[in-house]
Amino acid sequence: MTTAPRRGVRPARTGSSLPGGKRAAHHPLTPRRGARPAGRTWSGDLYAEALRAGSGPLYLRGPDGGLLPLDVERWCGGPDEADRSVLRRCRGSVLDVGCGPGRMVCELARRGRPALGIDVARGAVERTRRGGGTALLASIFDPLPAEGRWGGVLLLDGNIGIGGDPVRLLHRVREVAAPGARLIVEAAPDQVDERGPARLDNGNGAAGPVFPWARVGTAALRENAARTGWRPVEEWWVADRPFLLLRAGE
Known part of the structure; x- marks a missing residue:
């Protein structure tokens, strides 16, 4: 995980298409000063080790000290039934x-759909690229290619918690999304609305640095969406994973 904003962000592979016919490699990126939320991210050694192994154990230790299992093996596999329900609802870039x-980005690429993944973990970006997807080493709070032109945005696997402030995150996603864009968010399976310091833990005595995180259930997500100009369109569950499809205002 990075502990401070980087001087630059690695561009995606040459030749990858982005909205508007642009090429990802034509977008040198330099983060805005103060663009990112304060604090660390979770792209540290424990996460890198889990990605290399393709499995855990890996946990998120929340503000209350409880351990939430992270499904690294599922993330490193192909799309499951729940993921396919998301893919069917994707539109545009x-x-x-x-x-x-990169399981979602790689599958979208296989389906011939323009897609870009962003992640602050170098190992995640490299693995996405090896799988045939296009990815940038970047935060959502960095300047990004094709801002304001993305037809669809995904916040899966708890990523509504990025930065520890769902309202700020949803505002930022509005900036990068096109008018009328679709945002698909995976909520927490319980009705929580919590924010605070978290860290990664391997369950064997090793823990990563503290970073800001949030967990929101469907009710809290709907409230946050209403505050940021996102309109709920559909809610569905597959197994124990709840999703909301939101639309941006025109």
């Missing part, structure tokens, strides 16, 4: 925020 090892 898709930005996957916190893409991880």
